[in-house]
Amino acid sequence: MKDTAEPVGYETLQPKLYAHLGQTHMMMANLGLAPTLSTLTELRVSQINQCAYCVNMHLAHAREVGVAQDKIDQLVVWREAQVFSDAERAVLAWAEAMTYLDRGVDFAPLRANLQHHFDDAEIAVITADVGMINLWNRVQRSKH
Numbered sequence: 203m204k205d206t207a208e209p210v211g212y213e214t215l216q217p218k219l220y221a222h223l224g225q226t227h228m229m230m231a232n233l234g235l236a237p238t239l240s241t242l243t244e245l246r247v248s249q250i251n252q253c254a255y256c257v258n259m260h261l262a263h264a265r266e267v268g269v270a271q272d273k274i275d276q277l278v279v280w281r282e283a284q285v286f287s288d289a290e291r292a293v294l295a296w297a298e299a300m301t302y303l304d305r306g307v308d309f310a311p312l313r314a315n316l317q318h319h320f321d322d323a324e325i326a327v328i329t330a331d332v333g334m335i336n337l338w339n340r341v342q343r344s345k346h
Contacts, residue, residue, distance in 0.1 A: 209345035226334050235327045237267040242290060243297045243328070244335040246277055250301045251339035289319035297332045 213220040231237065241264045248256035264274050273290075276283035280294050292315040299307045316325050 212341060223334070223337070226330065230327050230331055230334075233327045234324065235331060238264075238269050239290065239293060239328075240331050241267055241269055242273065242277060243293055243331055245274070246280070246294055247297050247301050247332060247335045248339055249278055250298065251336065251343065253339040253342050255342045256335070256339050292316045292319050293328055296328065300329070300332045301336055 227240075230240065241260055245257065245260035245264055248260055261274065265271075270285065272283075272285045276285055280286050280291065286294070292312075296312050296316055299309060299312055313325070316328070320328065
């Protein structure tokens with residue numbers, strides 16, 4: 203057994219697998235997931251997961267796709283900030299619940315809130331987005 207502190211080069215060792223995972227984001231965009239909403243979601247989840255690499259990447263992307271600076275600045279306190287729409291708040295609450303995975307969370311009211319703003323097909327894409335960024339955060343964190 204080798205004792206090493208070097209990170210595993212996942213993308214180099216399994217390029218097809220990681221390329222397919224990367225294509226998921228293009229597919230979600232093609233299914234209509236708004237880039238501003240996706241980026242806010244991915245940035246918030248990356249903040250929760252404390253993935254500095256991903257936070258920096260999503261900050262840059264948020265600016266590229268036109269997320270308002272006040273939303274970027276206040277994302278960490280979105281519950282108290284007045285700059286987020288009700289739809290964005292529903293997605294952020296869903297994303298946080300799916301990231302923290304607290305056993306006491308009742309997903310039914312969160313899902314009902316989402317359904318006020320999105321149809322079930324859109325919720326499926328939003329859920330995939332949250333799941334994918336959690337995966338990428340864990341991959342990047344494992345390299346530290």
